[in-house]
Amino acid sequence: MSSNCSSNCSSSNSGDVPSLWGRLFCYLRPYWHWAILSLVLTLLVTGLSLIPPKLMQLLLDDAIPRKSMKLLWQLSLLLLVVYLVTTIVSFIRTYLMSWLGQKVLYDMRSELYRHLQRLSLSFYDTHRTGQLMSRITGDVGMLEGFLIHSIPQFFVDLLTLFGIGFVLFQTDWKLALISLAPTPLLFFMTVKYKDFILPIYRRLRYAWGDLTSFLSDTLGGIKVVKVFNQEEHETQRFRIKNERILRGSLQSVLVWSIFFPTMGLISTISLVAVWFVGGKQVMEGTLSLGVLTMFTLYLQRFYMPVQNLAQMNDVIQRTKASAERVFEILDTQPDIQNAPDAIVPEEIKGHILMENVKFAYPGSNDLSLKGINLEIRPGEMVGIVGRSGAGKSTLVALIPRFYDPTEGQIKLDGIDLRKIDLASLRANIGMVLQEPYLFHGTVKENIAYGKPNADMLEIIRAAKAANAHQFIMEFPDAYDTYVGERGTKLSGGQRQRISIARALLRDPKILVLDEATSAVDSESEYAIQQALERLLQGRTTIAIAHRLSTLRKANKLIVLENGEIVEEGTHEELMAKEDGIYRRFVEIQMSMSETLSISNPNGGNNKEQMKHAASVGNR
Amino acid sequence: MAYTWEFEPDIEVRVIEGEKAKFLKMPDGQIVLVWEEQVIAVGKILRAFPISDPWRYLIVYDSEGNEVGTITDFSELDANSKVIVREELERRYRIPKILRILKIERLPQTGHTRWKVETDEGVREFVVPGSEHIYTARYPRIFLVDENGKRYEIPNLEQLDSRSKKISTQYL
Numbered sequence: 001m002s003s004n005c006s007s008n009c010s011s012s013n014s015g016d017v018p019s020l021w022g023r024l025f026c027y028l029r030p031y032w033h034w035a036i037l038s039l040v041l042t043l044l045v046t047g048l049s050l051i052p053p054k055l056m057q058l059l060l061d062d063a064i065p066r067k068s069m070k071l072l073w074q075l076s077l078l079l080l081v082v083y084l085v086t087t088i089v090s091f092i093r094t095y096l097m098s099w100l101g102q103k104v105l106y107d108m109r110s111e112l113y114r115h116l117q118r119l120s121l122s123f124y125d126t127h128r129t130g131q132l133m134s135r136i137t138g139d140v141g142m143l144e145g146f147l148i149h150s151i152p153q154f155f156v157d158l159l160t161l162f163g164i165g166f167v168l169f170q171t172d173w174k175l176a177l178i179s180l181a182p183t184p185l186l187f188f189m190t191v192k193y194k195d196f197i198l199p200i201y202r203r204l205r206y207a208w209g210d211l212t213s214f215l216s217d218t219l220g221g222i223k224v225v226k227v228f229n230q231e232e233h234e235t236q237r238f239r240i241k242n243e244r245i246l247r248g249s250l251q252s253v254l255v256w257s258i259f260f261p262t263m264g265l266i267s268t269i270s271l272v273a274v275w276f277v278g279g280k281q282v283m284e285g286t287l288s289l290g291v292l293t294m295f296t297l298y299l300q301r302f303y304m305p306v307q308n309l310a311q312m313n314d315v316i317q318r319t320k321a322s323a324e325r326v327f328e329i330l331d332t333q334p335d336i337q338n339a340p341d342a343i344v345p346e347e348i349k350g351h352i353l354m355e356n357v358k359f360a361y362p363g364s365n366d367l368s369l370k371g372i373n374l375e376i377r378p379g380e381m382v383g384i385v386g387r388s389g390a391g392k393s394t395l396v397a398l399i400p401r402f403y404d405p406t407e408g409q410i411k412l413d414g415i416d417l418r419k420i421d422l423a424s425l426r427a428n429i430g431m432v433l434q435e436p437y438l439f440h441g442t443v444k445e446n447i448a449y450g451k452p453n454a455d456m457l458e459i460i461r462a463a464k465a466a467n468a469h470q471f472i473m474e475f476p477d478a479y480d481t482y483v484g485e486r487g488t489k490l491s492g493g494q495r496q497r498i499s500i501a502r503a504l505l506r507d508p509k510i511l512v513l514d515e516a517t518s519a520v521d522s523e524s525e526y527a528i529q530q531a532l533e534r535l536l537q538g539r540t541t542i543a544i545a546h547r548l549s550t551l552r553k554a555n556k557l558i559v560l561e562n563g564e565i566v567e568e569g570t571h572e573e574l575m576a577k578e579d580g581i582y583r584r585f586v587e588i589q590m591s592m593s594e595t596l597s598i599s600n601p602n603g604g605n606n607k608e609q610m611k612h613a614a615s616v617g618n619r
Numbered sequence: 620m621a622y623t624w625e626f627e628p629d630i631e632v633r634v635i636e637g638e639k640a641k642f643l644k645m646p647d648g649q650i651v652l653v654w655e656e657q658v659i660a661v662g663k664i665l666r667a668f669p670i671s672d673p674w675r676y677l678i679v680y681d682s683e684g685n686e687v688g689t690i691t692d693f694s695e696l697d698a699n700s701k702v703i704v705r706e707e708l709e710r711r712y713r714i715p716k717i718l719r720i721l722k723i724e725r726l727p728q729t730g731h732t733r734w735k736v737e738t739d740e741g742v743r744e745f746v747v748p749g750s751e752h753i754y755t756a757r758y759p760r761i762f763l764v765d766e767n768g769k770r771y772e773i774p775n776l777e778q779l780d781s782r783s784k785k786i787s788t789q790y791l
Contacts, residue, residue, distance in 0.1 A: 444668065456676050457632060460667060460689065464630040473665055473678060476770065480670040482756050534630070 020323050027104045028147060034100055041093035042152045046159045048086045050167070053297035055079050061290030101148035108140045112329060120335040121402040122362045135329060139322040146319040154312060157305035164298045171291055175281070178273045179299055182266045183306055189266070190310030193259050197252060198314075204248035211241045267303045271296060335362070336401050342421040348428045349413050350378040350509040350540030352399065356408035359394060359563075368394045370563040371408070376556075378509075381541040383551035385582055386560035392544045395560065396512045399542065400429045412510075430508035430539075432532070434515035436499030438490070443472055444479040446498055450506035458505060465534045466501035467527040468494070493528060500531045511535060513543035548589055557582060633688035635679060637695025642703040650703055652679060652687065659687055664707050670757070673712075677704065714762075714772045715740045720783035723790050732790055734763070738771065745769065753791065761791065 028035045055075050063071040113136065168176035218225055218234050225234055274295055281287035352375070359369040368391050376382050384392045397403055398410055401417055410417045417425065430450075438446045447462055448454045454462075459479065463469040471494055475481040483489055483498075490498070496516065503511065516532060536553060545551050557574055559567035559581050567574055567582050574582035640654040642661070650661040660682040667676040667689070674693040681687050690696070696704060715738035722735040726746070735744045745765035747753060754762040761773040773779065776791060 442671075444671070456668065456672065457634070457689070457691065460676065461632045464632060467630075469630075473667070477669055478665065479667050482754065484751075 020320065020327065023327060024143060024147065024319075024323050027107055027143075028100075030107075031100055031103060034096060038093060038096045038100060039152055039155060041089050041096065042156055043159060045086060045089050045093060046156045047163070048082055048089070049301070050160070050163045050298075051082050052079060053294045053301075054167070055082070056297060057288075057290035057294035059290070060293055061288045097148055097152065101144050104147055105140060105144045108143060108326070109136055112136055112140065112326060115330055115332075118334050119329075119332060121397070122335050123332060125361065126363070132329075135325050139325050142319060142322040143326065146315060146322075150312070150315050150319070153308060157308045160301065160305045161309070164302050168295065168298060171294070172287065175274060175278055175287070175295060178277055179270055179295060180302070181273070182270045183302075186263060186266055186303060186306050187310045189259070189263060190307050191313075193255070194311065194314050196255050196259075200248060200252045200255065204245065204252065207241065207244040207248055211238075211245060214238065214241055263303070263307065267299075271299055274299060336404060336422065338422050339419050341419070343415060343419055344421045344424045345413065345415070348424075348509045350376075350428075351411075351413050352376040352510070352540060352542075353411040353414075354398075354408070355411070357395075357398065357405045357410060358407035359398065359403065360406050361394075361403075367406070368563050369398075369405075372563075372565060374558065374565065376540055376542065378540055379538055380555045381536060381543060381553055383554035383557040384542065384544045384560060385548070385551070385557060385585060390560040391563040392560055393514055394563075396514055396542055396544060399510065399512060400426050400431070427506075428509045429512065430503035430506050430510070430535075431512045431514065432496070432499055432503050432516040432535075436495045438483050438495055438498060440484065441482070442477075442479065443475075443481050443483060443498060446483060447479075447501045447505055449502055454505055459501075462501040462505040463498075465504050466497045466531040468497035468501050468531075471497075496528050497531055500528065500535055504531075504535055509539060511539045511541045513541065513545070515544055515546060548586055629686055633686075635688040635690045637690060637692055637697075637700075640690070640700070641697060642700035644703050649682075650707060654688070661687075661707075663711065664690075664704060666708065666712065669712060673708075677708070714770045715743060717763075717771055717773045717779075719780060720786045723786055731766070734765075734771075736771070743771070745771070755791070 055078060059072070059075050062068070063075055116132065116136075165176070165180065168179060214237065218238075225231060274292070278287055278292040278295060282289055282292055354372050354374040357369055357372040358367055360367050372395060374382070384395065386392050394403075398405060399417075401422060404418060412420060412425070439449065443463075444456075444459055447459050447468075451458075456479075460469060463472055463479075472478055472481070481489075483495075500516075513532065516528065533553065543551060543554065551557060552571075554571070557567075557569065557571060558565050559574070561581065567577065567580055574580055575586065577583055635652075635654055640652060643651050643653065645651060652659045652661050659679075662680045662682040662684055665678045665680070666673055667678055675691060677690040677693060679687040679690065690704075693701065693704060717736045717738050719737040720734070721737060721742070722733075724733050725731070726733060729748075731749065732747045733744065734747060735742065737743075745763075745767075747763050748766050752764040754764070759773075759776045759778075761776050763771045763773070765771070776784070776787070779787075
């Protein structure tokens with residue numbers, strides 16, 4: 001259903017670009033017969049709503065003066081039938097429109113989310129998650145509202161206006177002119193009202209956004225607030241933001257409390273004029289009482305559509321803005337795509353070769369990597385060392401093709417990465433990151449994330465190898481324990497071990513470790529080190545680490561500085577360099593461990609840290 | 620100097636096949652497992668997946684807390700073993716089921732909630748420290764964990780009587 005839209009309407013690259021509105025209406029295409037039925041029912045309800053005043057006129061002018069019980073019966077029955085049919089049709093129409101709305105919403109959200117999943121990381125570098133979420137929820141909701149509610153309402157309003165106008169002019173054109181005289185003024189006022197109220201609403205929206213960010217900031221960082229004794233200061237800041245909202249809200253209340261009664265007054269003036277002129281005509285015998293009553297009843301139904309139509313331009317503008325925001329995402333093509341003749345290798349051995357790899361992030365002229373040449377043989381472990389910003393994470397991000405090199409190439413088993421099927425490439429790469437990301441689900445679901453059909457014994461086996469099984473079994477719900485949003489109910493070390501189990505279960509040929517032990521305490525680090533060593537066995541591994549103990553199994557170490565390899569060799573070779581950067585790193589870490597040990601001679605953990613650092617030095 | 624790890628945890632997954640294992644209960648109540656020509660004093664039996672798969676992947680520990688192995692399927696055990704293992708599991712995983720909610724009040728100082736409920740074990744009163752101790756992920760099945768870590772289960776919130784639902788509306 002939605003796939004029609006995504007293939008025929010959403011892409012602006014097809015050559016024949018449909019207009020914004022054409023693309024928008026495309027979402028109704030799979031349900032066009034239901035949409036037309038819904039429109040027909042809407043028009044029917046509108047038509048039916050114009051009948052009762054006419055019946056009232058007949059009652060007053062025919063049935064009552066003639067004292068015709070037969071006509072009274074007929075009119076009453078007809079009125080009952082009209083209301084009965086209106087009720088039934090309204091029920092069907094309301095349900096149908098809501099059904100259509102939900103279907104369109106579902107399709108739009110699904111398409112947008114599917115597309116977001118396809119987009120490359122470079123897209124996420126330049127778009128904030130909050131903005132994207134608001135597009136999926138707010139903007140899509142706006143489009144649905146326009147298609148399903150505003151458009152039918154537009155037809156209803158138009159039909160109501162023309163219907164009532166036609167009946168009034170046909171009955172008495174002079175009285176009709178008096179009745180409708182204020183219409184241009186009402187239309188003008190409604191347009192002007194928008195000019196007054198929209199800036200206030202905009203200010204209010206920003207004020208709310210500001211307050212929400214403030215709350216998330218200060219409540220999230222409540223410990224810092226308390227430690228620095230800033231409760232009163234934060235309360236003051238909150239008061240200022242809260243007052244902005246109060247002022248904005250009161251301004252909007254003032255505007256609409258002036259506007260709506262004024263609109264009512266203007267409508268009432270026309271009603272008063274109709275009463276006066278019409279009443280005089282009734283007294284003079286040139287107009288019947290029934291016609292006058294019918295006029296007043298129609299007038300009551302006339303002014304709401306006028307206001308709705310005056311606001312239609314505003315709805316169109318807001319819908320256009322939302323549509324543009326949604327289509328902007330849908331039109332963004334992923335930077336990283338499968339080559340048309342992509343190869344699916346039968347078996348990946350894990351031989352990585354980087355040849356003169358240069359890389360600049362999209363939109364930047366500065367090279368983050370400046371001609372990297374590196375070979376990693378199958379099963380080898382290469383450690384990457386360097387200061388923050390040296391290009392370590394950028395280098396490893398090229399391996400799963402989160403980005404492609406700006407120049408040069410990376411080969412896997414002799415094939416350019418860009419020629420390998422993306423899914424099969426990534427299926428062979430495991431990543432363990434500094435901040436492991438766990439999803440809101442159970443431990444079992446998180447471990448099996450990369451292999452959803454894994455057998456339970458496989459999951460247990462992976463957890464054991466990751467040194468996670470023991471603590472998992474201590475939870476009352478064991479593997480069925482919910483980890484909380486982003487795994488917040490677990491410690492950093494526990495989250496990391498689950499992420500290692502996840503990588504183990506996937507059994508990748510290539511493993512990328514990006515600061516896998518940086519964010520955990522030293523006790524957890526041991527358990528994680530053990531787990532990592534099991535994970536490394538038989539896999540090509542690229543590991544970034546600040547804690548050099550993580551790299552003690554590396555076959556080769558490279559030191560990156562400003563996007564270039566400045567040192568390369570084994571631990572011993574690099575330690576032999578008098579003024580070597582690597583040697584300096586090791587010495588700094590050893591001296592830090594000694595400082596820790598001296599400051600707390602009985603601290604068990606510090607002793608272990610010493611031993612850890614020494615293990616690198618004495619290897 | 621080569622680095623050696625301080626400890627080497629057990630990472631092997633040993634499958635205890637139901638047909639080849641036998642659980643016995645000694646006169647003093649001690650459960651023993653007869654498996655692969657060994658007699659092992661059982662310390663505890665835990666479920667690896669107590670909610671999603673409660674009768675499979677049962678992990679047996681010896682009396683010293685070491686993991687013996689994993690029973691992959693309870694139904695493969697012989698009848699006598701089944702009785703012993705079921706008894707042990709039901710004792711360990713017994714969670715009082717809340718049948719009616721009698722009263723909930725918020726404690727003014729802490730914001731915690733004090734619950735008075737009727738369970739299948741009688742009337743109980745306990746304090747739930749915060750909303751994070753109310754597990755709704757398996758709605759309408761709800762778990763409450765009190766300040767001492769004891770768990771209570773509402774098997775189906777929607778099937779509670781209307782008064783219980785009314786009382787709990789603002790807390791669940």
